[in-house]
Amino acid sequence: MTYGDWALLQDRRGRTYLFRLQEGATFNYHRGSIRHEAIVQAGAGGKIATPQGELFTIHRPSLEDYVLHMPREATPTYPKDAATICFLLDLAPGMRVLEAGSGSGGLTLYLARAVGPTGQVWSYEARPRHLERAKRNLSGFEDWGNVTWFEADLAQAELPPNTFDGVALDLMEPWKVLHSITPALKMDRFLACYLPNLTQVIALLEHLKAQNLPYLLERTLEVQHREWDLRPPIAHPKFQQVGHTAFLVQLRRIGES
DSSP: OOTTSEEEEEETTSOEEEEEOOTTOEEEETTEEEEHHHHHHHOTTOEEEOTTOOEEEEEOOOHHHHHHHSOOSSOOOOHHHHHHHHHHTTOOTTOEEEEEOOTTSHHHHHHHHHHOTTSEEEEEOSOHHHHHHHHHHHHHHOOOSOEEEEOSOGGGOOOOTTOEEEEEEOOSOGGGGHHHHGGGEEEEEEEEEEESSHHHHHHHHHHHHHTTOSEEEEEEEOOOOOOEEEETTEEEEOSSOOOOOOEEEEEEEOOOO
16 A cells, blocks of 8 residues: 555444555544554554554455545445446447446446446436536546446436446436437447336336337346354344335336337
């Protein structure tokens, strides 16, 4: 680890603290402080303590750590959902994926990593402040140089036909952009929609049926992780759990009727 890197400190209760290492700076805690210089010297995987004896372990943040701690303009797509969206889109290095909206850039980071430096992510966001935040969050952590940003309404976009290997939509009314994205999504490839409530899911499916759009509903799911507190001989689910965040709808592009 060196100055300019992200550092993640974890205390004995599992609480984490994310910050950039800066020469001459100090990490302040309610039970003492730690100089960044000492963190650099201890290195990732090491241990360090405040003068009052509060012990921390030192880590390089994972993508999950960063997304949960990064600044935001909107509620981010939770890592559990972002990783599942990449799975539902069946992404691989070298693919081209379309995203709207960018939000705070959490899902963008996962998509960019999934397609790798030889792939492409086209990210649409109509709100300038959200787009700037997403750009900063991506460049601040892991920039593969494979994301193209568009400050625009995807519903008004003219997309090249048969171009994208997958489409991820985090929009309140995704049905309003289907006329734009459908010709651009490759045949037999996937569209994934992130929808917080079931009313939106039903509205989406009703629109698909009413407009006779060429999609096959593969599945609708929600992702729930149940974490456990294991301190033998004690074992029980953690009292605080992340519950429902969104429904994920997976659609497959098929031929016209």
